Amino acid sequence: xxIAAYTDFLSAxxxxxxxxxxxxxxxxxxxxxxxxxxxxxxxxxxxxxxxHVSGSNVxxxxxxxxxxxxxxxxxxxxxxxxxxxxxxxxxxxxxxxNICASNKTATLLNPDRETHMHWxxxxxxxxxQINKDFMQKIAEGLIGVPxxxxxxFDPLVDLTRAAGQIIKGVVVQTxxxxxNHTLFNGGNAAQDRWVETExxxxxxxxxxxxxxxxxxxxxxxxxxxxxxxxxxxxxxNLSEPIRLIDIAHHSKVNERTLQKGFQRAFGMxxxxxxxxxxxxxxxxxxxxxxxxxxxxxxxxxxxxxxLGRFSRDYKKRFGHLxxxxxxxxx
Numbered sequence: 001x002x003i004a005a006y007t008d009f010l011s012a013x014x015x016x017x018x019x020x021x022x023x024x025x026x027x028x029x030x031x032x033x034x035x036x037x038x039x040x041x042x043x044x045x046x047x048x049x050x051x052h053v054s055g056s057n058v059x060x061x062x063x064x065x066x067x068x069x070x071x072x073x074x075x076x077x078x079x080x081x082x083x084x085x086x087x088x089x090x091x092x093x094x095x096x097x098n099i100c101a102s103n104k105t106a107t108l109l110n111p112d113r114e115t116h117m118h119w120x121x122x123x124x125x126x127x128x129q130i131n132k133d134f135m136q137k138i139a140e141g142l143i144g145v146p147x148x149x150x151x152x153f154d155p156l157v158d159l160t161r162a163a164g165q166i167i168k169g170v171v172v173q174t175x176x177x178x179x180n181h182t183l184f185n186g187g188n189a190a191q192d193r194w195v196e197t198e199x200x201x202x203x204x205x206x207x208x209x210x211x212x213x214x215x216x217x218x219x220x221x222x223x224x225x226x227x228x229x230x231x232x233x234x235x236x237n238l239s240e241p242i243r244l245i246d247i248a249h250h251s252k253v254n255e256r257t258l259q260k261g262f263q264r265a266f267g268m269x270x271x272x273x274x275x276x277x278x279x280x281x282x283x284x285x286x287x288x289x290x291x292x293x294x295x296x297x298x299x300x301x302x303x304x305x306x307l308g309r310f311s312r313d314y315k316k317r318f319g320h321l322x323x324x325x326x327x328x329x330x
Contacts, residue, residue, distance in 0.1 A: 009062040009086075009126060010051035010179045017049060024048040024065070031059065032081070032129065033073055040068035044121060055184045055192045057134035058199060060175050061127040071117040080130045081109040082157070082203070084168055088122030094155040106157035106168065108207060112150055128171050130200060138200040143214045145231040148238075148277050149284035154208040163206040170202045210280055214266070226253035227261040234274050238281050238302050244270060278302040279317050282310070286325040295322045 016027045024046065025037040031052055039046065047066030052059060083092070084106045092099045092107045093116040101107050101123075109115050111132050119125075132150075139147055158164045174195060177183045184192055204215055230251035234242070247270050248255045262270045282302040285293040296307060299322075304310035314322045 008179070009175050010053055010060065012179055012181065013051050013053040015050045015052040019046050019048070021046055024050075028063075031061070033076055033078070035071055035073035038070040038072075040070055040118065044068055053178045053184050054129075055196050056189075057131045057193075057196045059127075059129040060171070060178055060184075061129065062124070062175070063127055064124040065119055066121060068121045069119050071119065073115055073117075075114055076109055076111045078132050079111060080132065080135055080153070080203075082128040082130070082167070082171065083107045083109070084126045084128075084157075084159075084171060086124045086126055088120050088124060090120060090123045090125070091118040092116075092155070095152075097155050099156050104158070104160050106159055106164065107155050108153045108157050108203070109155060110150075110152050112152075113155075126171060126175055128174075128199065130203075134196070135200055135204075138197055139204055139211060139215075142201065142204060143211065143231075144228045146235055147211055148235055148280045149210075151204075152210045153203070157207060166206050167202055170199060174199060210283075213276060224253075224261050226251045226257065227265050230258060230262070230270060231273070234270070234277055238274075238278050239300075240303060242274060242303070247274075275313060276317065278304065279314055282314070282322065283318060283325055286322055292326070295326050298322065298326075 015031070016024065018024055018027075021037060021039060025035065027050065028037070029035060031050075044067035046069075047064075049062070049064045049066070051062040054060075083090075083101065085101050085103055087103070090101045090107075092101055092109075094107065094109055095113045099105060099107055135151060136147060139151055157167060159168055174183065177195075178185075183195055204211075230247050230253075233247060233250040244255055244258070248258045251258055253261070258270055262268060262273060266273055268276075279302075282298040282304070285298040285301060286295065293301065295311075299307055299310040304313075311321055311323075318325070
């Protein structure tokens with residue numbers, strides 16, 4: 001069932017109305033990325049509606065194909081894409097997850113993972129496109145240090161839970177304000193930038209990712225400069241044989257103060273944070289699409305000298321052995 005207000009999303013910004021498959025693919029490619037677009041049935045009638053408005057770092061889109069289509073964008077590369085179904089359903093395969101997207105389930109696509117989609121004919125979606133570099137910048141501003149590699153989100157967004165409802169609510173409200181010419185109309189750059197930052201911050205704080213463990217425990221305003229220096233040192237030296245005394249020395253605080261700061265910010269010791277960061281980094285090298293490392297190389301590159309202990313800690317953190325990520329289809 002389509003909620004009446006949804007059919008009018010961004011109607012003041014019509015980008016495309018067409019029944020031509022090639023024209024639809026070309027126009028969507030220009031706003032997103034090159035992709036394959038195929039009709040699921042030659043008997044369907046394609047009736048594409050694409051509304052689009054953009055700021056400096058994000059774009060909001062309303063998209064409906066009017067027919068069942070197969071979409072293969074490969075890797076998005078330069079942006080994240082949140083897809084919120086407003087009606088109908090779609091089947092999305094991303095990061096080995098097979099998701100049935102509906103009014104209860106949205107999807108969040110990562111830039112460095114292959115995606116395959118099948119939109120049903122009644123599927124209408126609100127799409128939030130976010131520049132990858134902007135996402136990185138906002139995340140690093142929140143945690144106070146560089147992220148341990150690319151940010152990767154869980155692709156399934158549960159819209160029945162409070163966190164998912166918060167994400168959907170912010171995107172829907174932004175789309176409505178943009179549609180009323182209140183946002184992204186060139187009139188207030190500072191306001192637009194604030195809204196873009198709020199959209200990204202909402203995603204980071206409410207959708208599970210590989211940096212959620214850092215975000216959930218940090219009160220950014222209360223995090224001491226010593227703790228920030230310690231984190232920066234940890235992430236810059238993951239492959240080195242770091243000791244607690246080394247972290248304290250480079251953070252310019254004594255060991256007791258360092259321990260208290262990490263307990264307050266993360267609920268963990270500095271060495272536990274170091275181990276988690278090393279495991280996150282190792283997983284990145286095992287799952288990256290290009291120049292993927294072997295299990296042994298990923299372990300040694302990230303400061304693990306004992307493969308058995310590395311495998312044990314990896315399974316405890318991620319729920320499976322590193323060899324299973326090493327063979328992940330990308």
